[in-house]
Amino acid sequence: MTEPFPVGIDGLAFAGPAAYVDLADLAQARGVDPAKFTRGLGQHRMAIASPCEDTVTMAVEAGAQVLQAFDIDPAEIGTLIVGTETGVDHSKPVAVYVHDLLGLNERCRTFETKHACYGAMAGLTSSMDWIASGRARGRKALVIASDIANYGLGTPGEPTQGAGAVAMLVDRQPRLLEIQPASIGDYTRQVMDFWRPLYSKYALADGQYSIQCYLDALAAAREDAVGSRQDLLGELQACLYHVPFVRMAFKAHQRELEMEMGQAISKDEPEQWHQLQDSYAKRCAPWLTLNAEIGNIYTGSLFLSLIDLLRKAGSKLAGQQVSLFSYGSGCGATYCLGKITECAGEWEARLDPSAQLAARRRLSIDEYEYMVRAGEHADRLESLNPDDYGLSGGLYYTGTRDDRRHYESV
Ligand SMILES: CC(C)(COP(=O)(O)OP(=O)(O)OC[C@H]1O[C@@H](n2cnc3c(N)ncnc32)[C@H](O)[C@@H]1OP(=O)(O)O)[C@@H](O)C(=O)NCCC(=O)NCCS
Numbered sequence: 001m002t003e004p005f006p007v008g009i010d011g012l013a014f015a016g017p018a019a020y021v022d023l024a025d026l027a028q029a030r031g032v033d034p035a036k037f038t039r040g041l042g043q044h045r046m047a048i049a050s051p052c053e054d055t056v057t058m059a060v061e062a063g064a065q066v067l068q069a070f071d072i073d074p075a076e077i078g079t080l081i082v083g084t085e086t087g088v089d090h091s092k093p094v095a096v097y098v099h100d101l102l103g104l105n106e107r108c109r110t111f112e113t114k115h116a117c118y119g120a121m122a123g124l125t126s127s128m129d130w131i132a133s134g135r136a137r138g139r140k141a142l143v144i145a146s147d148i149a150n151y152g153l154g155t156p157g158e159p160t161q162g163a164g165a166v167a168m169l170v171d172r173q174p175r176l177l178e179i180q181p182a183s184i185g186d187y188t189r190q191v192m193d194f195w196r197p198l199y200s201k202y203a204l205a206d207g208q209y210s211i212q213c214y215l216d217a218l219a220a221a222r223e224d225a226v227g228s229r230q231d232l233l234g235e236l237q238a239c240l241y242h243v244p245f246v247r248m249a250f251k252a253h254q255r256e257l258e259m260e261m262g263q264a265i266s267k268d269e270p271e272q273w274h275q276l277q278d279s280y281a282k283r284c285a286p287w288l289t290l291n292a293e294i295g296n297i298y299t300g301s302l303f304l305s306l307i308d309l310l311r312k313a314g315s316k317l318a319g320q321q322v323s324l325f326s327y328g329s330g331c332g333a334t335y336c337l338g339k340i341t342e343c344a345g346e347w348e349a350r351l352d353p354s355a356q357l358a359a360r361r362r363l364s365i366d367e368y369e370y371m372v373r374a375g376e377h378a379d380r381l382e383s384l385n386p387d388d389y390g391l392s393g394g395l396y397y398t399g400t401r402d403d404r405r406h407y408e409s410v
Pocket residue numbers: 033035036037039040041156157158159160194205206207208210211214244245247248329
């Protein structure tokens with residue numbers, strides 16, 4: 001029997017809004033010890049989208065970047081999937097706006113996936129299946145995760161907001177990460193841990209319960225992927241997780257180590273606690289700096305961590321195995337194993353969004369709150385001026401006229 005060809009992630013790019021809030025400023029405004037946000041949650045900044053920046057504009061920017069950085073002709077894309085839980089229409093998919101604005105071929109399968117923070121993983125695995133089945137006929141898939149995390153002013157979730165898009169090329173013989181189909185494990189259960197009713201701009205969350213649901217889903221999806229293996233972590237150079245806030249990755253890693261040790265790990269047992277801290281410091285912490293700077297980007301957050309890993313260690317970890325865990329509230333999850341390719345290191349510089357992040361504008365809390373309130377009505381406004389939010393040099397949402405959304409390059 002011939003070996004199946006490897007399929008996986010061939011290119012990656014991040015794009016996000018032009019402004020951010022520093023969590024030290026937010027802590028001061030809310031009368032909270034800043035250490036709760038920085039150490040307790042592990043977050044430092046959160047990207048804030050203005051009313052002119054939405055799921056479409058960020059997805060287009062990330063998509064354009066990945067095509068350019070990885071030298072792909074738009075005509076080579078045969079499937080476009082946008083994973084989002086913050087779409088702009090109840091019916092029309094974000095993906096079809098993106099298809100048009102990126103100038104993709106009309107002979108392209110295009111759709112949106114929604115399952116809270118799981119939409120992009122659903123898009124990634126279904127486009128891998130599309131390629132493996134032979135239906136792709138040599139074409140590539142473009143999967144884009146794009147979201148704006150909005151919990152509302154003064155809520156427990158407020159410091160875990162963020163916004164941004166990650167675009168991924170999916171192809172055979174990928175240049176960055178091969179994913180082994182036999183290692184993919186899935187899990188689904190109906191739970192009310194986080195949701196957003198049709199009438200609300202803001203997500204509702206049973207925060208502590210959602211953490212439990214996440215950890216239960218991790219254990220179940222991992223078991224579906226690799227069974228009850230107790231020696232997996234030793235083979236992995238990096239463990240990447242869905243990152244609603246950075247500290248969640250620590251809790252997730254603790255759960256995985258506990259599964260391997262067959263017992264709970266407590267701070268009161270210094271030896272086990274050190275083992276956990278060492279493993280986290282080696283396999284997780286180095287790849288969480290972008291998440292700490294950008295915040296929760298929902299369905300793209302796992303892949304933001306993957307960008308961080310590959311931009312820093314693509315060459316050092318060539319040929320090494322990593323794990324990926326995606327969780328979407330509600331809930332659905334996938335755990336899988338991937339191998340960093342031998343040539344991944346060649347792309348380190350092109351993956352690095354540092355210059356984009358350094359150009360962001362720091363908002364005062366008054367400006368941030370104004371922006372949030374303005375965003376509540378933006379879908380109904382006829383005319384929006386990007387200049388009012390200090391924006392230029394990009395594609396922006398400029399208002400809804402005759403019930404149609406308008407996008408313009410300014
Ligand atoms: C995650 C969430 C529940 C936390 O909100 P909260 O209940 O106000 O926060 P907590 O009181 O649990 O504090 C958060 C952490 O900061 C720590 N902390 C609190 N005050 C602190 C301080 N002054 N210094 C350092 N750490 C502090 C807490 O001990 C806790 O850490 P732990 O979980 O490791 O014990 C909230 O942000 C939320 O609802 N988020 C949205 C839903 C979500 O992200 N779910 C995750 C799964 S998808």
